[in-house]
């Protein structure tokens with residue numbers, strides 16, 4: 229019963245047989261904020277794509293809720309997918325649909341809720357991320373930060389138990405980024421769902437204040453892990469230590 | 480600042496090499512910057528291309544200044560030493576340059592990311608045949624998915640994206656009427672005119688009507704229409720789906736457990752399948768009007784023209800043409816979506832996908848036309 233909600237075992241991932249990350253093992257406990265940290269190009273998005281079943285690992289296994297994602301049949305896969313929501317790095321909102329339609333889409337496809345109810349639910353989700361009143365906007369009519377919020381709202385539309393967010397605050401100005409990080413930290417408290425968040429920014433790590441694994445491109449693996457305050461003092465990996473301390477001075 | 484001084488040519492970069500019995504001695508002097516380091520670099524490259532067994536001692540006391548190219552030169556010496564297990568000593572290096580050099584050597588060159596090796600001719604031929612075979616396999620898989628999606632949708636019609644379908648019909652059909660009518664008209668006109676001239680020598684120019692009518696209905700009408708649909712709509716599908724793929728929208732569908740084949744491909748293929756025959760009718764009618772004008776201008780009456788057309792064309796001819804258009808339409812839609820979903824990331828990705836959509840579609844049209852001709856010949860219809 230006390231099973232981790234996500235568990236990876238010796239996961240090796242890459243493209244065309246060339247590994248980018250090797251032997252990644254970690255587990256995520258239900259209800260926590262789990263942060264995947266690392267410089268750009270180190271494979272954070274790649275890891276995330278594997279965790280949500282969009283790519284097959286070279287070797288190793290992934291368990292979601294104790295079920296293997298790696299060799300799931302289509303029924304088990306559907307079962308797993310129904311428990312997760314994803315906000316992609318670029319938002320990935322459907323450009324031909326309004327925000328409301330974007331958020332309502334999974335509800336329409338997978339539930340038999342009345343249209344009116346779907347509308348209200350979708351509106352509520354948009355309000356939750358601070359986009360009340362933008363129902364009828366198209367994604368192209370929004371700023372980058374707003375698009376990221378909308379993607380978050382869509383990811384939450386089916387009330388998943390795990391939310392995966394790929395760089396939810398990257399590419400935004402510091403003020404908007406901080407607001408978005410605060411929002412996510414707040415949502416985590418309110419919703420009690422498990423968050424898996426990819427980021428490359430130290431400020432986000434401290435705002436979100438979750439358990440961190442830090443990936444590195446050269447060693448193709450996890451170079452440090454723990455709570456942010458612990459990592460601040462942890463000198464066992466010089467690169468991780470330098471990252472935590474140097475960038476802290478700058479910010 | 481530094482450049483201004485160096486440009487004026489105050490001090491050149493110089494290197495002197497000498498061999499002792501216990502070391503290879505190098506003396507560096509002057510300013511090693513981007514402007515002056517070139518000759519020194521050339522010498523060094525030549526020097527280190529050989530294998531040395533003696534330690535290398537570099538005297539940098541005369542080195543006034545070094546920028547990126549100068550520091551890289553020193554780092555190159557050091558790495559040479561590490562690689563060949565040779566002692567490389569750099570003496571009397573100024574504090575500035577030394578700390579710059581440290582930052583270079585602190586970050587060792589990362590292991591090169593594996594890149595595909597360049598291939599020789601035979602390997603390249605092999606690779607492109609494999610790619611072609613792989614492409615064929617992918618097409619078959621895609622076709623399988625599409626069939627599955629069609630089956631799924633027939634059993635749960637609620638799943639069909641009707642809104643999308645109508646939008647696509649408008650795009651494919653309604654919006655193309657103008658260009659289709661114009662091209663059909665001009666085509667009929669040109670065909671009639673260019674065949675009327677030779678036929679006139681035999682006094683049988685009135686048979687132009689028969690010629691144009693039968694050619695349009697059975698072959699050219701559907702074919703021209705299909706080529707226009709491939710250029711207008713097939714490419715648009717590829718671009719649209721390609722952009723969606725790059726924006727991760729296809730991934731977003733997949734993690735919602737929505738099948739892109741049902742969600743995106745089916746409404747589009749249904750639209751081209753349905754619209755291409757309708758457009759072919761327009762092409763045919765417009766073409767007949769065009770050729771009619773030529774006949775009238777040659778002094779024949781409208782009744783003569785229409786009776787010729789009516790006599791020569793049967794319902795079978797028209798049905799054959801429309802059936803071809805239907806198959807062409809489905810093919811174009813499917814190819815467009817297929818190429819779109821194959822899009823590779825990067826700025827050029829969507830462009831490549833669009834081009835490939837049109838080229839593949841046209842090749843498929845020609846192949847299909849060939850198959851139809853042979854089949855009709857043997858079926859004698």
Ligand SMILES: Nc1ncnc2c1ncn2[C@@H]1O[C@H](COP(=O)(O)OP(=O)(O)O)[C@@H](O)[C@H]1O
Pocket residue numbers: 243248266267268269270271272273274275
């Ligand atoms: N589709 C792909 N094909 C080949 N290599 C890829 C592909 N996508 C990403 N990569 C490579 O994988 C590495 C990690 O990419 P990614 O996971 O996007 O990094 P991050 O999200 O940490 O910035 C990069 O070096 C990139 O070059």
Ligand SMILES: [Mg+2]
Pocket residue numbers: 272273274317394395
């Ligand atoms: Mg990324």
